[in-house]
Amino acid sequence: MKNKDIINFFNKNITLVILPTEQCNFRCVYCYEKFKNGKMTKDIVNSLKLFLEKRISSLDYLKIIWFGGEPLLAYDIIIDIMEFIKSKTDNGKPKVRGFMVTNGYLLNLEKAKKLAELNVNEFQVTLDGDEDIHDIRRINIGKRGTFKIIWNNIKSSS
Template sequence: MNIHARKQSVAEHALKTISPKFLELILFPTEKCNFRCTYCYEDFKLGRMSDEVITNIKSLISERLPLLTHLKLSWFGGEPLLAYDIVQDLTGYAHDLCLDQHKTFFADMTTNGFLLDTDRLRWLVNHNVRTFQISLDGLSDDHNKTRKLGNGRGTFDRIWSNLDQASKTDIPFKFILRLHITKQNIDAIEEVHAEIDRKFGDDARFSVFLKAIEDLGGGEEARSAVPDAAGVRSLQQRFDALASHSVLLEDSYICYAARPNSFVIRSDGAVGKCTVALKSNTNNLGRLVEGGKMNIDVAKLRRWMSGYESLEQSELTCPAFALKLW
């Protein structure tokens, strides 16, 4: 494909993502976490959303909804299920309001899976939170070295049990199992995939993708976990040939942080674009205030959307990287 044709293709895809009738809110109900993953970039300084922030989010939804056709909530953290009551409150509010106004509502969640029992899963799916991204760092021995509870205990058995129990239900969820590749576990990833395939391979509700650990500000332990790039490429090629349920990013993928209709709302009401660059002033656009208004710095916002002007795929795929935030 020549440069002109590629730009045209990117432009056509980009146009589909800027509808003012679609709004995505990525919500942090708490920024605390029950895990202490060795490579994590978060500092856990902020806790639960206050009642004031919750009220302002409800106001934002109610004010914007008449102009929308689609509303999406994405639950993030911290660990969002540590504030399950807040997740229920805001999800239930958005779900019911969209139902009353004949709007499309859907939601997803990034969770460590430790607290995702079948009762919670059923309630969430019944309220259109249907897609869950859950990370694994290998089977028990490897996973428990890096994805630990705050008290240092392992987490694999509890997560695996929750996955197993979910598989035995008729709940129409979608689990995306994110297999982290580290320098320490890279030689065992194919074994992990084989076990997932054996256990869940016949269940279309489960899918898998590989993600190499990156140095995103987690300190020396994070840097020491980053695997060799050539090894990752080789593993990805072998994995693509084997995986029965894989999820691959499209060449035209546009990050949520690049899209003009997607915003992060942190637990203290701060508004941003990226769920990773939490310590960057560039990612601190402003605040959600009374009445559901977002007071944001428009000049900062434009920097995140620069890919829509340049049509450079790199700026659309990861604007934080293009902005040199890591």
């Protein structure tokens, strides 16, 4: 592959990792987060949209990875940005793929359906073993186990 082909490839294929919030509804025993930053501000959302607007028509492929904290605490921002992206795509171009790293606690059927409509249809959810082990390690902010709710969400959304 020649240099200009490589540059062309990177100009046409973008992956963005977006943290819409650093807050989390869990307090996992091994977590390294400081939970300092809240939701992404309106100014940053608008700047991100401006960047997307400038680049999107020249792209073949756009991948968005939602990360946190717990990204679903900023569900409204995710929907806002994914709807914006959808409004800027033209006849399926660029191809958009959305991926989310989530603890799964807030991923109910309604949210999963809405996200899938906007091309966010891959989710990485962590279960730390069986219910007994998971509920020692992955506790919510109120210090309660989370396995049952996550498991029910996975079953109802898949």
